[in-house]
Amino acid sequence: MAMYDRFAFIYDSLMSDIAYDKYAKWVQASAPVSSGKRLVDIGCGTGVLSVQFAKAGYDVIGVDLSESMLTIAQSRSLEQGVDISFICQSMSELDGLDEIDVAVIAIDSINYLETFEEVKQTLKLVFESLTPNGQLFFDVHSLYKMDVIYPDGPFTYEDEQVAYIWHTEVGEEAHSIYHDITFFVQDESGYYERFEESHYQRTYPLESFTDLLKQVGFSNIYVSTTVFDEQDEEEIERYFIHATK
Structure with missing residues (x-):
């Protein structure tokens, strides 16, 4: 499993073309900010999205497996003047999270899980951490x-x-x-x-993800291919999935 040790320190320069602002707007459109709304950014990396969510008004927790990534994320949050709690954990072993209103697993982070059982365990733990009507947002690579x-x-x-x-x-x-x-x-x-x-x-067929969400207990499952840009139907590279507890 990737740990992003030395890579963490050049990660941002290599990811500069990722439209994090569009991702944040996608989440906020369906989960508008309200007082005390808790959001967990799973696989938060260097905290770019975490900071955007915190600035928007969410109470943010960032989770990542890489201590190097979290070091940079912590520095970024301090520099940007936002208070974010960061936790070093594997997403398939989430622990200590409850009363979460919004969960985000961004930029194909879930595709780093090595087995389908780990994907299932991750979605199950996220479901358990969410409040009633809590929402999950994540994206995955397509088979293409x-x-x-x-x-x-x-x-x-x-x-x-x-x-x-x-x-x-x-x-x-x-x-x-x-x-x-x-x-x-x-x-x-x-x-x-x-x-x-x-x-x-x-990765897995799109239906595998949506069926698994239903098995775990999620409902109102929506799939988008246009959060970043329009994608040709025959050459879709990334699916964006939104589900509700």
């Missing part, structure tokens, strides 16, 4: 992205300070992929430091 886009590697990226070569390999399990990324990061002296990260992701 996992089976067609990702295997078409390697991918490369370069800017003034960071470059990477991203190799992908199809996993043994259906709709899974191994990501092996070699980074070159320029330090203050102008030299480039090399390090490597290995990640694994797995």
Whole structure:
């Protein structure tokens, strides 16, 4: 499972094209802010969304498995003048959360769970933590992205300070992929430091997610493909899912 140790410190620069503001607006449109509304940002990473939600008026808790990510998230919240509680936990082992009004698992974080049982356990624990009529928002990779886009590697990226070569390999399990990324990061002296990260992701048919939500107890399940931008129906890369307890 990815821990994002050294990667955490360049994560934001590589994710600068993610429309976090659109994601936040999607959540707020169905779960408007009210006094004392508690929101948990699961897989919060460096806290970009957590801070946006806190500024909007939610009482935010951020959860992530990576201590390095949470260190940056804590610094970001302090710099932005918002009070957020951060917890280092795996999403499939959530503990100590209750009376949650809104749960968010953003930017394909749930695809880092290695087994379907872990997905089920995560959704079950989220359901249990929510108040009646509490809402869950998350997104997942499509089969098209996992089976067609990702295997078409390697991918490369370069800017003034960071470059990477991203190799992908199809996993043994259906709709899974191994990501092996070699980074070159320029330090203050102008030299480039090399390090490597290995990640694994797995997804499932959309119906598997929606059926599992129903099994856990969720209702009013809605699927969108347009939270970020319009997607071609035959080339959908990401599904956005909203469900209510």
